[in-house]
Amino acid sequence: MTAADEFEPVIGLEVHIQLSTLSKAFCGAQAAYGGPPNAHIDPYTLGLPGALPVLNHRAVEYAIRMGLACHCDIALRSELSRKHYFYPDLPKGYQISQFDQPICQNGFVEFILGSERRRVRLQRIHLEEDAGKNLHIPGGRTSLIDYNRAGVPLIEVVSLPEITSAEEAGEYLRALRQLVRFLGISDGNMEEGSLRCDANVSIRPRGSTQLGQRTELKNINSFKYVQKAIEHEILRQIDVVQSGGRIIMETRGWDAARGTSRSQRKKEEAHDYRYLPDPDLPPLVIDSLWLESIAATLPATPMQRRDQYLERLGLSPYDASVLTSERELCEFFDRVLLAAGLPPGNTALLDAQRARAKQSANWLSSELLGLLNKDNRTITESPVSADALGELVRYISDGIISGKQGKDVFAKMYESRETPTDIIERLGLRQISDPELITAACRKVVDDPGMQKQVEKYKQNPKLLGFFVGKALAETQGKAKPELVSEIMLRLLSEK
Amino acid sequence: MSGHTPSPRISPDEIRVTAEMARLLLSESDIPKLSDELSAILAYANSLAEVDVTNVPPMTHAVPDHCPLRGDVVEPHIAREAALRNAPQRESAYFAVPAVFAGSDEGFDSEG
Numbered sequence: 001m002t003a004a005d006e007f008e009p010v011i012g013l014e015v016h017i018q019l020s021t022l023s024k025a026f027c028g029a030q031a032a033y034g035g036p037p038n039a040h041i042d043p044y045t046l047g048l049p050g051a052l053p054v055l056n057h058r059a060v061e062y063a064i065r066m067g068l069a070c071h072c073d074i075a076l077r078s079e080l081s082r083k084h085y086f087y088p089d090l091p092k093g094y095q096i097s098q099f100d101q102p103i104c105q106n107g108f109v110e111f112i113l114g115s116e117r118r119r120v121r122l123q124r125i126h127l128e129e130d131a132g133k134n135l136h137i138p139g140g141r142t143s144l145i146d147y148n149r150a151g152v153p154l155i156e157v158v159s160l161p162e163i164t165s166a167e168e169a170g171e172y173l174r175a176l177r178q179l180v181r182f183l184g185i186s187d188g189n190m191e192e193g194s195l196r197c198d199a200n201v202s203i204r205p206r207g208s209t210q211l212g213q214r215t216e217l218k219n220i221n222s223f224k225y226v227q228k229a230i231e232h233e234i235l236r237q238i239d240v241v242q243s244g245g246r247i248i249m250e251t252r253g254w255d256a257a258r259g260t261s262r263s264q265r266k267k268e269e270a271h272d273y274r275y276l277p278d279p280d281l282p283p284l285v286i287d288s289l290w291l292e293s294i295a296a297t298l299p300a301t302p303m304q305r306r307d308q309y310l311e312r313l314g315l316s317p318y319d320a321s322v323l324t325s326e327r328e329l330c331e332f333f334d335r336v337l338l339a340a341g342l343p344p345g346n347t348a349l350l351d352a353q354r355a356r357a358k359q360s361a362n363w364l365s366s367e368l369l370g371l372l373n374k375d376n377r378t379i380t381e382s383p384v385s386a387d388a389l390g391e392l393v394r395y396i397s398d399g400i401i402s403g404k405q406g407k408d409v410f411a412k413m414y415e416s417r418e419t420p421t422d423i424i425e426r427l428g429l430r431q432i433s434d435p436e437l438i439t440a441a442c443r444k445v446v447d448d449p450g451m452q453k454q455v456e457k458y459k460q461n462p463k464l465l466g467f468f469v470g471k472a473l474a475e476t477q478g479k480a481k482p483e484l485v486s487e488i489m490l491r492l493l494s495e496k
Numbered sequence: 497m498s499g500h501t502p503s504p505r506i507s508p509d510e511i512r513v514t515a516e517m518a519r520l521l522l523s524e525s526d527i528p529k530l531s532d533e534l535s536a537i538l539a540y541a542n543s544l545a546e547v548d549v550t551n552v553p554p555m556t557h558a559v560p561d562h563c564p565l566r567g568d569v570v571e572p573h574i575a576r577e578a579a580l581r582n583a584p585q586r587e588s589a590y591f592a593v594p595a596v597f598a599g600s601d602e603g604f605d606s607e608g
Contacts, residue, residue: 021568028571037589038576046579058568079556080563086519088593134596144590272517277556285562 007241008206009234010214011169011199012161015176016154017186018130018194019062025129025153026053026096033192037146045151047091052280055080059153060284062185063103063127064294066155069183069301070122072107074291080127080281084274088145089132097156099275102126103284109159110303111175113168115317120172123158130154149193161200161211166230173197173226178302182327190222197226201233203241212237213247217261219254229254233261305330312349313337313357322365329364329379332386336360339390340397360393363410371414383417384410392420399481401429432480435488441475442468442489446496455496465490504542506534 024031027044043051067074079101082094104125111118132150134143157176163169177188177195188195202214215237220229232254237247252261300308302324309320323333338344340360342353349357368384392413396406401424412423424430432438445468446455458464469486476485508527511534515522522530576589585592 023568023570028566028569029573030570036576038579038591040573041576041579042571042573046574054566055563056568057565060565084517088591088596135590136596141595142585142587142592143594143596144587144592146590272513274517279557282557282559282561282563 006206007203007234007238008208009164009166009230010161010202010204010211011163011166011230012214013157013159013163013169013172014198014200015157015159015173016130016196016198017066017157017176017180017188019059019153019155020184020186020194021056021058021062021153023056024151025056025059025127027051027151029151031152033194035148037144038148040148041150045091045147047093053096053278055281055284056153059127060103060286061290061294062153062183063125063155064286064291065183065185065298066157066180067104067107067125068295068298069179070104070107070109070125070157072104072122072125074286075101075103075105076286076288076291077101078103078284078286080278080284081275082278083128087131088143089134089147089150091132091147091150095129095131096278096281097128097275098126101283103286109157109172109175109179111171112306112317112321113171118168118171120163120168121160123160125155125157128154128156161202161214166227166234169199169230170223170227174223175302177223178325182302182305182330183299184327193221196221199226199230199233201230201237202247203234203237213249215247215249216251217254218251218264222256225254225256228259229261232259236261299327300330302327302330308346309361312346313361314349314354315358315361319358319361319365322369323361326379332379332382333361333364335386336364336390336393339387340393341390356393356397359397360390363389363393367407367410368414383415384413388413388419395420395424399431399433400424401431402481405429405431428477428479430479432476433484435484438472438476438480438484439488439492441480442472442485442492444475445471446489446492455493458493459496465493468493504535504538506531506538 018033019025021031023029024040024045027042029042029045030040032040044053064074078098080096081099083097083099084094086093102124105123107122107125108119109122111120130149130152132145132147134145136143159172163172173195177190180186180188180195186194190196197220199217199220200214201217202212204210204212215233217229217233220226233252240247250263251265253264254261305324306320309315309323310317315323323329334344337357337360340356342349342357342360368382368389369379372379372382392406392410395401395409396403401409409420409423409427409429412418413420416423418426445451451471454464454467458468465486468489469482472485472489473480473482508531511522511527511530580586580589580591583591
């Protein structure tokens with residue numbers, strides 16, 4: 001048992017997610033990422049006197065969507081509060097957020113860790129507005145402020161402290177990103193800051209049920225560093241405790257360049273945010289009919305898709321993971337299945353249909369995604385449409401062309417964007433499965449006077465069947481279905 | 497002013513902390529006076545504690561209204577030049593402020 005095994009980490013994540021609305025949370029300024037500095041500003045964004053907040057309908061809807069997808073209790077009445085602190089990126093001197101009455105409470109997020117299904121429970125999801133951006137110039141005497149981001153709507157997803165490894169924290173965060181993308185409420189782009197993560201980390205002796213003193217890790221701004229930063233903090237805390245020290249409550253900033261963290265704020269300096277209900281904003285009341293309509297139009301979550309792929313289609317967990325990694329991929333796959341002739345919806349499938357679904361998944365995940373990855377293209381940029389791929393699967397499973405021919409057709413589809421029907425017609429690839437035509441080709445071979453010597457030999461050595469099948473296939477320019485040729489040839493030879 | 501609930505006093509230390517959070521620069525000589533004045537104000541407000549509010553739901557706003565919502569529509573912006581014209585200091589298209597250092601007590605970025 002190593003020293004690290006004596007301790008068990010306890011991790012809770014606070015994740016801020018920018019909602020992809022057109023306008024900001026409380027005013028009509030543009031919410032888009034980027035843009036020239038200070039282009040998306042208006043009197044409210046700048047906190048000018050007299051400017052009043054009016055809440056964006058869509059931001060509320062998106063927060064509810066997330067709450068429903070995370071199985072939260074949606075508060076039909078919640079409160080918008082002011083959180084006070086002074087910082088140049090916050091012109092009003094307070095941020096509008098939610099305090100003791102958030103819009104969503106409880107709930108959970110599900111994801112796959114290794115091969116296990118894991119569930120992390122949530123404490124809450126609340127609505128708030130983002131701050132502007134500071135540019136710190138190293139060694140400079142001024143900092144530069146861009147208010148484009150100020151006021152962009154955010155949800156903050158707060159988990160309970162029940163994540164027990166850095167790896168699990170990483171998977172949880174990836175699941176959140178995947179979920180918001182499926183719900184269409186955010187692009188979840190960590191590099192552009194539309195998804196940001198703070199981690200509360202503590203350790204305790206393995207088996208203990210008490211929580212240790214926690215530290216808060218901030219500034220983790222890429223998926224690559226989430227695991228690293230948390231892993232580093234766990235080891236740092238173990239080190240402190242083992243060398244007789246004590247963990248103090250503090251905020252630590254992750255420094256990706258140095259691969260380490262440093263203290264930013266101690267408990268003694270902790271802030272009192274003086275939360276109070278915003279006098280400009282009466283309670284947020286959600287109409288139950290509105291809530292019902294949001295629930296009725298909620299897109300399927302990645303986990304729901306996964307369950308459907310595993311149970312209805314009989315796909316492998318690996319294929320299900322690949323195909324549910326992006327919403328666009330799921331939608332593409334669903335169209336492939338339709339074009340391949342499978343019934344839509346949740347109707348139960350026959351074994352042959354499941355086989356066809358499996359075949360469709362293979363063509364998509366290994367063939368098409370393989371080429372797309374190689375060419376650095378996304379599924380939406382695929383030269384092969386979902387309809388075309390489904391058609392190809394259909395040709396193969398109906399025995400019109402062989403699997404081997406399918407690969408050639410597919411390569412041509414990818415190159416030229418032609419439909420499989422056009423390629424098959426143009427190249428004359430249609431497999432012959434008409435028994436009469438095949439019998440004629442086989443008869444031509446066995447009746448050939450030049451073949452009689454081999455026919456005699458066959459009677460001693462049945463292994464020669466392959467030779468005759470090859471000849472008959474050649475008669476059809478390779479278009480006859482080999483299994484049929486073999487079957488018919490066997491019959492003709494036995495009659496000789 | 498006399499009620500069942502004793503009036504809390506605002507201590508000089510609380511005055512100092514509050515002033516710091518509100519970014520107010522007070523001289524030490526102001527503090528005892530402010531402590532007396534604010535304690536008196538609080539004691540006055542504390543007379544509300546005598547009202548029996550059992551079974552009265554808590555209220556945060558005087559107007560019995562629901563939060564109005566706006567459609568997600570982009571509306572006109574302020575021209576950047578007009579906005580920057582009133583800035584105490586600017587640098588090209590940015591508002592400029594005295595340097596906020598990474599790792600200062602506020603952290604790299606704001607609270608979000």
